[in-house]
Amino acid sequence: MRDILTSTPIESCPVRQILTDVGDKWSILILIALSGGPRRFSALRRDIPDISQKMLTQTLRKLERDGLVSREVTPSTPPRVDYDLTALGASLMHQITPLAGWAVRHLDEITAARRRFDWSSTSG
Amino acid sequence: MRDILTSTPIESCPVRQILTDVGDKWSILILIALSGGPRRFSALRRDIPDISQKMLTQTLRKLERDGLVSREVTPSTPPRVDYDLTALGASLMHQITPLAGWAVRHLDEITAARRRFDWSSTSG
DNA sequence: GAAGCTAGGTATCAATTACGCTCTTGGTAT
DNA sequence: ATACCAAGAGCGTAATTGATACCTAGCTTC
Numbered sequence: 001m002r003d004i005l006t007s008t009p010i011e012s013c014p015v016r017q018i019l020t021d022v023g024d025k026w027s028i029l030i031l032i033a034l035s036g037g038p039r040r041f042s043a044l045r046r047d048i049p050d051i052s053q054k055m056l057t058q059t060l061r062k063l064e065r066d067g068l069v070s071r072e073v074t075p076s077t078p079p080r081v082d083y084d085l086t087a088l089g090a091s092l093m094h095q096i097t098p099l100a101g102w103a104v105r106h107l108d109e110i111t112a113a114r115r116r117f118d119w120s121s122t123s124g
Numbered sequence: 125m126r127d128i129l130t131s132t133p134i135e136s137c138p139v140r141q142i143l144t145d146v147g148d149k150w151s152i153l154i155l156i157a158l159s160g161g162p163r164r165f166s167a168l169r170r171d172i173p174d175i176s177q178k179m180l181t182q183t184l185r186k187l188e189r190d191g192l193v194s195r196e197v198t199p200s201t202p203p204r205v206d207y208d209l210t211a212l213g214a215s216l217m218h219q220i221t222p223l224a225g226w227a228v229r230h231l232d233e234i235t236a237a238r239r240r241f242d243w244s245s246t247s248g
Numbered sequence: 249g250a251a252g253c254t255a256g257g258t259a260t261c262a263a264t265t266a267c268g269c270t271c272t273t274g275g276t277a278t
Numbered sequence: 279a280t281a282c283c284a285a286g287a288g289c290g291t292a293a294t295t296g297a298t299a300c301c302t303a304g305c306t307t308c
Contacts (some may be wrong), residue, residue, distance in 0.1 A: 003239070010242075012226065013152075014227035014231045015152055015221050015227045015228075016152050016153060017227065017231065017234075018234075019152055020148070020149065022143060023144050023146065024147070025140075026267095028137075028140050029140060032139070039281090041284055042282090052267075052268055052289040053285075054285090054286085055266090057284080057286080058266095060252050064242040065237065065242070067237025067238070067240075067275055068234075069240075073284090077274085077277095078276070078282055078284075079274095079275095079283060079284055079285090080283080081283085081284060088233055088264090092226065092230070095226045096223075098219060098222070099143075099219045100138065101276075102142075102215070102216065103138035104138045104140045106216075109212055110142075110190050110192075112191070113189065113212070114190060116191075117191075118189070148295095149294080156262090165255070165256060166255065166256080176250085176296060176297080177256080177257075178258085178259095179294095179295065181256080181258085192251090194292095201302095201303055202253095202254045202302095202304080202305095203256055203257090203302090203303085204256090205257095
């Protein structure tokens with residue numbers, strides 16, 4: 001595993017690429033929403049109430065560019081745009097799911113560690 | 125899976141928390157480096173040549189705060205600081221490893237998708 | 249005894265991204 | 279008039295990262 005560090009230039013470390021890519025504020029939330037099946041733009045806004053219109057558009061574009069999400073426009077009035085996971089996106093989500101399980105199981109530990117750390121820096 | 129979106133406030137989605145946490149520029153590189161065993165500060169700098177001293181310190185502090193990395197100071201002269209994965213950090217890396225495998229297998233596809241996307245926006 | 253080395257870290261400043269808010273577009277239906 | 283649906287533009291702020299200089303404590307060297 002560590003040979004990733006020396007054998008490849010830092011920039012192209014594959015794990016880092018996908019983690020920084022999907023590690024922004026909204027990407028996984030969108031991918032999770034789409035795991036339930038194809039959704040329209042406005043449905044995604046309802047699924048993720050805190051996201052702004054701009055960030056939803058922007059993040060969807062990025063995921064589309066990466067080939068993780070497909071975008072199908074129906075030029076009706078009002079316009080209709082359906083988003084869905086591609087096969088690649090679905091296969092990524094199969095990797096994310098166990099990670100999500102780990103996160104759910106261990107988030108308490110991380111939170112506790114943070115409290116310990118913050119407490120001992122303040123008063124110790 | 126999608127019930128994460130509605131059942132929990134956005135802020136506390138566990139998957140998002142760890143992905144945004146570990147999704148910054150340097151965290152995984154450090155975690156990968158430490159999977160090879162405990163390392164001193166200066167050894168980590170050599171492992172990850174592009175990282176600045178500031179970012180290495182800063183990221184290590186964050187990982188320590190999260191309970192993923194341990195930090196042991198030997199107050200000699202010159203001082204000596206050893207970093208290592210905690211049990212929690214090691215268990216996280218067991219989840220990251222399969223994701224890393226996926227990344228290695230599919231990065232070409234993502235790169236190709238990006239090229240297609242960029243090409244069709246330019247000339248199509 | 250002043251200068252410089254070491255390993256780890258801090259402080260400061262600048263540049264770059266990321267993100268959010270608000271306004272605009274364009275046909276249609278209420 | 280007003281709202282809908284998807285999206286783009288412009289502007290401002292917050293967060294992230296990088297460059298540089300400085301600090302600590304003992305040790306060597308001139």
